[in-house]
Amino acid sequence: MAISPKRANDAGRIKMTRAFWHIDIFDLLSGKGISAGRKVSLHDLAVFCREAAFLLDAGLPIKEALLVLAEQTTSRALSGVVSDVHSLIMQGESFSHALRVTGIFPTFMCGYIAIGERTANLPGVCLSLADYFESRAATQEELTSVMIYPIIVSVMMFGVIAMAVTFVLPGYSRIFAASDVSLPAATSALLSFSDFISENAFTVLGIIFASFFALTIFFRTNKGKNISAFLKLKIPFWRQNINCNITQGLSLLLSSGLSISEAIPICGEITDNLVVKKDLEKLSASVNSGVAFWVALREISYINPHLISLSRVGENTGSLSQTIEKCNIYLEDAYKREIRRLNKFLAPLLILVIGIILAAVMLAIILPTFELATAI
Numbered sequence: 001m002a003i004s005p006k007r008a009n010d011a012g013r014i015k016m017t018r019a020f021w022h023i024d025i026f027d028l029l030s031g032k033g034i035s036a037g038r039k040v041s042l043h044d045l046a047v048f049c050r051e052a053a054f055l056l057d058a059g060l061p062i063k064e065a066l067l068v069l070a071e072q073t074t075s076r077a078l079s080g081v082v083s084d085v086h087s088l089i090m091q092g093e094s095f096s097h098a099l100r101v102t103g104i105f106p107t108f109m110c111g112y113i114a115i116g117e118r119t120a121n122l123p124g125v126c127l128s129l130a131d132y133f134e135s136r137a138a139t140q141e142e143l144t145s146v147m148i149y150p151i152i153v154s155v156m157m158f159g160v161i162a163m164a165v166t167f168v169l170p171g172y173s174r175i176f177a178a179s180d181v182s183l184p185a186a187t188s189a190l191l192s193f194s195d196f197i198s199e200n201a202f203t204v205l206g207i208i209f210a211s212f213f214a215l216t217i218f219f220r221t222n223k224g225k226n227i228s229a230f231l232k233l234k235i236p237f238w239r240q241n242i243n244c245n246i247t248q249g250l251s252l253l254l255s256s257g258l259s260i261s262e263a264i265p266i267c268g269e270i271t272d273n274l275v276v277k278k279d280l281e282k283l284s285a286s287v288n289s290g291v292a293f294w295v296a297l298r299e300i301s302y303i304n305p306h307l308i309s310l311s312r313v314g315e316n317t318g319s320l321s322q323t324i325e326k327c328n329i330y331l332e333d334a335y336k337r338e339i340r341r342l343n344k345f346l347a348p349l350l351i352l353v354i355g356i357i358l359a360a361v362m363l364a365i366i367l368p369t370f371e372l373a374t375a376i
Helices: 005-019 025-029 042-057 062-072 081-090 095-102 107-118 122-177 185-199 201-218 222-233 236-255 260-267 274-288 293-297 305-317 320-375
Strands: none
Touching (some): 222 274, 260 274, 274 293
16 A cells, blocks of 8 residues: 555654654763763753754754854853764764763754654744744742842842851950850850850851762752652643643744644653653653543643643644644743732842841840940
8 A cells, every 4th residue: 555755755754753752872972972961051942943943044054053153152061062963964974863962962952853853844943943042041030039149149148147156246245254144045045056156166067068969969860850840740830831842842843844743742742850751751642542631731740730721722723733823822821920029029028037137136135235234
């Protein structure tokens, strides 16, 4: 029985796409994967993809475009790597496989580039990736800006308290010890804490650094990653971020012409959350067994109800790609509003907490001083 050209093309595309998810260990051991372990920022990825899209759209073949990119790149992470990619292509490798072998480009990006090569739409794919990475970079920057202020203020607060406890209170302790002034319980506790810190400063610092190091190592293990993934899903803010990542990935893949059954496994490469990865694997299995996408989505507790509702409409009307894209826009806007709201909420709350702590420390120091002055 003859196979139609369209079906053969679709089957070839699926086979090629899946093949590119596998990293050839022999390539890595032979030294081609020497760049593995380095990180490329979302901003650098966006710039790389946008410049590649511009050069390819201008008519340059990928070999020449990579030479231009190698000369123009200002990214430390990409410096030299682009030349390695060019060398691999000159040896007969495809662009997507060359990116994969370097070990520093996201798996999701490599697979999507493979789709662009197969469909002869590499400039359009690179442009879509540039928009995608820019959107994620902008969201990441907003989140970072929200977290920087509380961290800086907290460090300053603990710095002031540490100075007071380490340098100011020991002097007060000697003065109070030579007098008959009765100290409040809070001041006595603070003085005891000051003495303990002064006598065991290096031990305390060692315990803090050892604990931090141990936790860092633990959360890099599979058990630690699972615990971290589970805890993040319990926080509404992180759940929103995960929903945004999923809809962004699905929107990008569906717009390229992939079916939902093809897009879900690829979308699993976007996140490093192990729980989400497992849930997307189950989702893919359900869809491949014939369950409707929106029905399978209901089995995942943290999926936004809007995504389920719009997916149902999209599947019933045959416009799933468009409805997922609309849902992506809605969730992105909602997430950014949540970031701004969190920023407005954290600032006054942090100031209030810091004010209370500093007031308690200052009162514990100042009040006995007045009593001491009265006694003298």
